[in-house]
Amino acid sequence: MISDAARAALADWLAAIKAQGGAADHTLDAYARDLRAFLTFMTAHHGASQGLGALARISTADMRAFMAHERAAGLGPRSLARRLSAVRSFYRWLSEREGFEPTAVLSARAPKYLRKLPRPLSEGAARDVLDTLDTQAPEPWVAARDVAVVTLLYGCGLRISEALGLNGAAHPMGDTLRITGKGGKERLVPVIAPARDAVTAYARLCPYPVTPRGPLFFGVRGRRLGARAVQKTMAQTRAQLGLPPSATPHALRHSFATHLLNAGGDLRAIQELLGHASLSTTEAYTGVDTARLMEVYARAHPQGRG
Structure with missing residues (x-):
């Protein structure tokens, strides 16, 4: 006892x-x-x-x-x-x-273990997911809602809990969004035009009133949308597209980070956008490999350029 x-x-x-x-x-x-x-x-x-x-x-x-x-x-x-x-x-x-x-x-130390690295979607697969989501729901407002949520995950790098935790005060969205992440840490996230447009389209069709203190995203019964519903929709979408089981809502956040890095984004800036406390976590999210690091080194280091 x-x-x-x-x-x-x-x-x-x-x-x-x-x-x-x-x-x-x-x-x-x-x-x-x-x-x-x-x-x-x-x-x-x-x-x-x-x-x-x-x-x-x-x-x-x-x-x-x-x-x-x-x-x-x-x-x-x-x-x-x-x-x-x-x-x-x-x-x-x-x-x-x-x-x-x-x-x-x-001083007690746990045994080492291999972390399971995330598997981001390719840029083409991410676009296909957004295009296909529109066809998954029987009601237009639900389809618009799912597109808006997933666009925030992929377009802004939000965690699913952060997107679903948004209240109506976030609408209409401006150029930036203040997000409260893990540990109560706040960060400013740029909002791309497609994400703003997707949220606006959803709010226009939503049958429930979007109020400043109420949820931004609703489930079909009028309560705050839960993560399970988004996961189910993603499962249907990946089955239709023939994507692997790793194509989850969270994989879209990984994809956001990886595609930014591949486009030349700075790793530390991406760390800030994701709200990671550790740069090593961001490295895992973006799937940084030796070839990529050597490419950056050769381009940026004085000896590498010489």
């Missing part, structure tokens, strides 16, 4: 994260599951409920035993890395509150 003190500390930590506005509800649920798994293991490992004093004394050997247990239970490297990240975050917070040294926990 997890001790009452540990359970209370976990609840306080989750409440602190939520109050800061830095994590979505599903992320908080994942944190809670990961910490409960850790606390449950430590209780069984030591044969007694782990109060705050016992948690402060967790050793490097304890952390190795925890990781070995999780791997033996079938947890993959990626999931274990996420679980350890949650435990480390909890310990940073707990050690500051309780005044102990969390080195043993913070």
Whole structure:
């Protein structure tokens, strides 16, 4: 059994994260599951409920035993890395509150794993998706809505949650759009004319009132459009076009970044447009390869030009 003190500390930590506005509800649920798994293991490992004093004394050997247990239970490297990240975050917070040294926990390293790189669509395939979406819905306003959403994903590089989280205040769209992304970080995104036109066409046909505080994109029942509906439409479209399963709404955001880079866009500028905290994430999104980097080097570096 997890001790009452540990359970209370976990609840306080989750409440602190939520109050800061830095994590979505599903992320908080994942944190809670990961910490409960850790606390449950430590209780069984030591044969007694782990109060705050016992948690402060967790050793490097304890952390190795925890990781070995999780791997033996079938947890993959990626999931274990996420679980350890949650435990480390909890310990940073707990050690500051309780005044102990969390080195043993913070120094624990998860096994390396290969990241699955995104597969952007080709420029032709992206255009075909936009052209075909118009034919998927039985009602003209739904078809216009789907085109508008997907145009924002591909034309502006928005996450699907960012596009569907827009309120009516975003319409009519100007040359830029202020987006609140992960961790509450704001960024300005240029809005291309086709995206503005697509949103305008949808709003004109939409049977529900688009108000400043209400959703911009509606589902057929008059509530805010959910991601599942967009994913379903994309699945129908890729089946019709013979595209692979990797052609998802999120792949359109990858495509936005990759096509910008291929057209000569600056990697750091693309990082800003996507709202990435790390340039390495942008490199993965854009599928940067050695040949491309050498081409940029040869063109830009003084010795490369000489």
